[in-house]
Amino acid sequence: MxxxxxxxxxxxxxxxxxxxxxxxxxxxxxxxxxxxxxxxxxxxxxxxxxxxxxxxxxxxxxxxxxxxxxxxxxxxxxxxxxxxxxxxxxxxxxxxxxxxxxxxxxxxxxxxxxxxxxxxxxxxxxxxxxxxxxxxxxxxxxxxxxxxxxxxxxxxxxxxxxxxxxxxxxxxxxxxxxxxxxxxxxxxxxxxxSDRPLPDSAAEHPLAQLGNMVKVLVEGGAPGLPPAADRPPGTEMRMRIKASPSATFxxxxxxxxxxxxxxxxxxxxxxxxxxxxxxxVHPTPTELADVLRAFERLYTGLRLECVEEFDGASVTELFIARYLTGFLSYCWFRHRFDRTHALADTPGLPEPAPVDARFLQRALGFDVLPASSPG
Ligand SMILES: NC(=O)c1ccc[n+]([C@@H]2O[C@H](COP(=O)([O-])OP(=O)(O)OC[C@H]3O[C@@H](n4cnc5c(N)ncnc54)[C@H](OP(=O)(O)O)[C@@H]3O)[C@@H](O)[C@H]2O)c1
Incomplete structure (x- = not known):
């Protein structure tokens, strides 16, 4: 064939x-x-x-x-x-x-x-x-x-x-x-x-791209946010993103x-x-809040809060809203997906691995969890 x-x-x-x-x-x-x-x-x-x-x-x-x-x-x-x-x-x-x-x-x-x-x-x-x-x-x-x-x-x-x-x-x-x-x-x-590290030559998946974008932002700095090297250790970075706190992916x-x-x-x-x-699709949707917690666990001092109305946004928040437009556009829904046809035509296929904190952390491109982090 x-x-x-x-x-x-x-x-x-x-x-x-x-x-x-x-x-x-x-x-x-x-x-x-x-x-x-x-x-x-x-x-x-x-x-x-x-x-x-x-x-x-x-x-x-x-x-x-x-x-x-x-x-x-x-x-x-x-x-x-x-x-x-x-x-x-x-x-x-x-x-x-x-x-x-x-x-x-x-x-x-x-x-x-x-x-x-x-x-x-x-x-x-x-x-x-x-x-x-x-x-x-x-x-x-x-x-x-x-x-x-x-x-x-x-x-x-x-x-x-x-x-x-x-x-x-x-x-x-x-x-x-x-x-x-x-x-x-x-x-x-x-x-x-994928929760496995990908070589540089590999095509990236969207979560790895998101992880890279946030890394560039938090480590390299953004308007109103100095680069990591210029921030005192543990500086609080409190940022609001325009998204529904109850969104799922x-x-x-x-x-x-x-x-x-x-x-x-x-x-x-x-x-x-x-x-x-x-x-x-996965039988269990992932909460947006869990994705945001994955970022907070990686970057000490980072606090991400979802707001549906964006009053008095800081220059950094406005930058992030533009920088992450594609990702943020999906942060409003809680719809779920039926799997009737897929289950009928994949008899015996084991269900996918859970998308838990460890999976998310790795999929976002952070291979190693800080020692104190929960799994
Ligand atoms: N990744 C996901 O999470 C995801 C989720 C849902 C659906 N999908 C769907 O899955 C499919 C594959 O996505 P992917 O993640 O593998 O995307 P990808 O990594 O960005 O790969 C895109 C592929 O399309 C090729 N391509 C782009 N423009 C082309 C053109 N004009 N002519 C011929 N080839 C072209 C690229 O070739 P080059 O190497 O030349 O650029 C590359 O091989 C897409 O239909 C996407 O919509 C993906």
Whole structure:
């Protein structure tokens, strides 16, 4: 079986490509940007971070230079047609995941990019399966309640252009499947995180990015906040952030998310027609307060308080509000995610590890807890 995958150099795409290549023994074609030799190096390095890639697996890996923002995925008409005739499934993982990114770019990569993948699907045989990687963020700014896997609505609006662009992409997938009477699998992971240290060359996950941003802020300083080296030890840094104190996130460990996605997108039998959507989420949401406590435990003197109204914000607080716009835009909700489809198609898969204080601390990029900290 031959799988074409986009986004194989990314945090999630590289994990999926690793599983497809090594545990499912597939022929994998990785479509990505850049010159061929450089692309192959980046794909092999990214996949290799998840376990050794033996020579026979490397022989089953092929790379193709392309760009999802371009018509025909940037392929020549001949290569586009040839690849479409070869593949048994297409995993579309490539995306721009910048939460605070600009609208035009996010729609170009995430929505238009999906349209180009669907045009590729049009050229494939009827049995070729599409696995589209979406996100829980398509639930939008729904304040609370249970989001079902079949739900797809824009009535609540979207906190970020990222969420809106991925919603629009899912709509395209549904329209395509209905128009062509073809099946498609849509996977909606929540915030995927790893509690293992990542080498500098690895693609980061959003929690690690958040940890780095706060580190830069607290250690390097910000308007109104001197760098750590210029502050007397133990200086209190009391800051308010504009967020709901009762907000929750869904954070799902990458090991579980990858295995669930591959079992659903690859191992489970393909339905004849129609879109089947799956929430790849943790059964227990994480409180925003627990994420903030993780930062406070690391930085002595740091006190973070959530406020819904921002009266008389200090220059530092205003800076943080701008600097962390993407993250803070998700700090208002308490919605939860139904897992009926995901549980039905992953029988026997153990539940994900708990996202506890230790997991959070490591996922945020702080490998070692201070000795006095609770686990
Ligand atoms: N990480 C999460 O927590 C999370 C949560 C929910 C959903 N998701 C979804 O999961 C998927 C994978 O995310 P990720 O975390 O792996 O993202 P990532 O680490 O940022 O990787 C993005 C991938 O997309 C590729 N890409 C970007 N623009 C492209 C273009 N124009 N043409 C071809 N390839 C392009 C990148 O290639 P380069 O190496 O060339 O940049 C990279 O391989 C995305 O669809 C995302 O929306 C992720």
């Amino acid at each position: 031959t799988v074409l995958i986009t986004g194989a150099t990314g945090f999630l795409g590289s994990r999926i490509a690793h599983e497809l290549l090594l545990t499912r023994n597939q022929q994998v074609i990785a479509l990505g940007r850049g010159g061929l030799a450089d692309l192959r190096d980046r794909v092999v390095t990214a996949i290799g971070l998840h376990g050794a890639v033996p020579g026979d697996a490397l022989l089953r890996l092929r790379c193709v230079t392309g760009d999802v923002t371009l018509p025909r995925l940037g392929l020549t008409p001949a290569l586009h047609a040839r690849l479409a005739g070869q593949v048994d499934s297409v995993w579309h993982c490539a995306a721009d995941i910048a939460l605070g990114g600009e609208r035009e770019r996010l729609f170009r990569v995430n929505t238009q990019g999906t349209a180009h993948v669907l045009a590729f699907m049009d050229q494939t045989g009827p049995a070729c399966r599409l696995v589209h990687v979406s996100t829980m963020a398509v639930a939008g700014s729904r304040p609370d309640g249970l989001v079902l896997e079949d739900d797809l609505t824009d009535v609540h609006g979207f906190a970020t252009h990222y969420a809106a662009s991925k919603y629009a992409a899912e709509q395209l997938v549904r329209q395509w499947a209905a128009r062509r009477a073809r099946p498609a699998v849509v996977l909606r992971p929540s915030l995927v995180a 869904n954070i799902v460990p990458s090991d579980y998310a990858t295995e669930a996605m591959v079992r659903i997108g690859h191992d489970a039998p393909c339905r004849d027609t129609g879109v089947r959507t799956y929430h790849i």
